[in-house]
Amino acid sequence: MSHYSVYEDDMLNKRFPDAEMERLLTGQPPENPELALLGNVLAAVHVIEPTAPSDERVAEFASRAAALTREHTPETKSASNPVRRRRSLATLQERLAVVAVAMFVLVGMSGLAVAADAAAPGDALYGIDRALERIGINDGAAGERIAEAGALASRGQVTEAIGHAASAIEDPTNDDDAATSVSQAATALREAAVSVESGSNETASEEVRVSVSAMLSEMAELMGDPELDGAEFGRRVSEMARSIADGRDIHEDIAEEPATGRVGNPEDRGEGRPDDAGPPDDRPGGGPPDDTPGGPPDRTGGGSPGGGPPSNAPGEGGPPAGSGRP
Amino acid sequence: MALGDEAFASVLDAAKSGAEWAWSSLYREYWGPLVGYLRSRGAAEPEDTASEVLLKIARNVHTFGGNESSFRSWVFVIAHRSLIDDHRRSSRRPETTEWRTDIGDAGGDVEEEAMDHLATAELLEALQSLTETQRDVLALRLVAGLTVDQVAEVVGKRPGAVKALQRRALASLQKVIDVSGVTL
Numbered sequence: 301m302s303h304y305s306v307y308e309d310d311m312l313n314k315r316f317p318d319a320e321m322e323r324l325l326t327g328q329p330p331e332n333p334e335l336a337l338l339g340n341v342l343a344a345v346h347v348i349e350p351t352a353p354s355d356e357r358v359a360e361f362a363s364r365a366a367a368l369t370r371e372h373t374p375e376t377k378s379a380s381n382p383v384r385r386r387r388s389l390a391t392l393q394e395r396l397a398v399v400a401v402a403m404f405v406l407v408g409m410s411g412l413a414v415a416a417d418a419a420a421p422g423d424a425l426y427g428i429d430r431a432l433e434r435i436g437i438n439d440g441a442a443g444e445r446i447a448e449a450g451a452l453a454s455r456g457q458v459t460e461a462i463g464h465a466a467s468a469i470e471d472p473t474n475d476d477d478a479a480t481s482v483s484q485a486a487t488a489l490r491e492a493a494v495s496v497e498s499g500s501n502e503t504a505s506e507e508v509r510v511s512v513s514a515m516l517s518e519m520a521e522l523m524g525d526p527e528l529d530g531a532e533f534g535r536r537v538s539e540m541a542r543s544i545a546d547g548r549d550i551h552e553d554i555a556e557e558p559a560t561g562r563v564g565n566p567e568d569r570g571e572g573r574p575d576d577a578g579p580p581d582d583r584p585g586g587g588p589p590d591d592t593p594g595g596p597p598d599r600t601g602g603g604s605p606g607g608g609p610p611s612n613a614p615g616e617g618g619p620p621a622g623s624g625r626p
Numbered sequence: 627m628a629l630g631d632e633a634f635a636s637v638l639d640a641a642k643s644g645a646e647w648a649w650s651s652l653y654r655e656y657w658g659p660l661v662g663y664l665r666s667r668g669a670a671e672p673e674d675t676a677s678e679v680l681l682k683i684a685r686n687v688h689t690f691g692g693n694e695s696s697f698r699s700w701v702f703v704i705a706h707r708s709l710i711d712d713h714r715r716s717s718r719r720p721e722t723t724e725w726r727t728d729i730g731d732a733g734g735d736v737e738e739e740a741m742d743h744l745a746t747a748e749l750l751e752a753l754q755s756l757t758e759t760q761r762d763v764l765a766l767r768l769v770a771g772l773t774v775d776q777v778a779e780v781v782g783k784r785p786g787a788v789k790a791l792q793r794r795a796l797a798s799l800q801k802v803i804d805v806s807g808v809t810l
Contacts, residue, residue, distance in 0.1 A: 365684035370644035
């Protein structure tokens with residue numbers, strides 16, 4: 301790309317020292333008079349201010365953003381029902397194992413990247429890397445066992461794979477740790493979904509990226525669903541993984557809904573959940589659908605599981621007291 | 627342009643708890659630079675894309691911990707990726723994107739002064755002569771108002787590499803100005 305020799309680079313450094321560049325690029329007049337016209341041109345670009353958004357547009361956005369924020373805040377997910385919470389914690393280990401297996405299978409089969417643990421900020425895989433770290437399986441012997449589990453899963457031996465992976469994940473020492481782990485893992489999965497969905501990894505096709513992103517988002521939602529038992533959780537995740545691996549429905553879904561990238565069996569999510577998954581009565585059913593074009597496919601047909609109605613969310617009535625409205 | 631760290635912290639806290647006023651504030655703050663950046667880099671629907679970027683921020687804001695500067699970087703990281711996806715998605719669009727600007731509509735003495743001496747066509751020609759990455763860097767610096775470090779984070783390069791890119795971009799622009807024979 302570069303046609304510049306060392307000599308030319310040296311000349312450029314002298315002509316455009318750092319301070320001069322900063323002046324030119326921040327709309328200030330340069331010191332070198334030979335650069336005055338360039339300075340004017342750049343200043344002209346610099347001062348361009350697009351028209352401000354209309355009040356209507358601002359209000360519409362603020363309403364949607366506030367609702368989304370409340371839906372996606374992990375703290376609001378843990379309902380205060382102790383029975384439900386305990387059920388959720390009982391299956392934590394298995395859930396984490398399922399997630400771990402699914403992620404390794406996905407990484408392996410999607411061609412997203414070979415070295416997730418070398419991902420840097422900005423890479424599509426950075427979120428996955430961080431998710432694995434937070435779940436605590438990204439190094440040492442545990443990592444190897446998860447990788448073995450991934451190999452089992454990729455051969456269709458999903459149940460064995462989950463058992464193998466579960467043995468690699470330590471039990472949280474107490475409920476608080478467990479709750480934190482679930483919350484962090486779900487958060488990490490969401491980050492991974494955003495990262496993968498909007499990533500620029502050259503080796504993965506857009507269809508795969510969108511599908512994987514959708515799956516990660518679904519997994520994040522399922523992680524926090526206290527009504528799903530471990531087996532059901534595993535079944536759903538493995539179904540999603542298989543649908544992506546098989547390429548089933550992906551192209552149709554992309555064609556129909558390119559921006560949301562929903563994958564898998566639509567009837568297996570949201571309102572179509574099987575009876576044995578528990579009553580959906582704790583969901584803010586029929587919550588506002590997220591119809592954002594191009595947004596991450598993070599909906600499961602009714603807001604966050606256990607998220608509670610928006611009326612319980614803090615800060616709804618305006619700025620908190622004393623926070624100082626700017 | 628910026629809210630200031632203290633004000634930003636309170637706005638961020640309120641935004642995280644779902645307060646509409648805080649999201650209004652963030653939207654007004656970022657919408658303009660986002661639209662400017664997206665438009666200059668050839669986004670098909672810059673205004674809609676800007677809103678989408680900010681909705682992604684809303685979905686994930688609970689994961690964010692940092693100051694205003696890192697928040698700004700985060701916003702433009704997402705915008706930058708949206709652009710890449712946008713370009714990839716559109717089979718109609720050519721490989722390279724033109725630098726689009728509303729410079730002809732902008733007001734102000736500086737702009738008039740520049741335009742007196744350099745026709746819009748020549749400015750655009752100058753901008754088209756840059757590489758894609760150089761245009762990215764210039765747009766993020768000039769239109770989005772990011773610092774070198776923030777741009778580095780957005781485009782995934784080291785700050786030194788960003789400086790080299792902007793230096794070469796400036797040299798290319800200066801060359802076009804020299805060749806056009808325009809004088810002050």
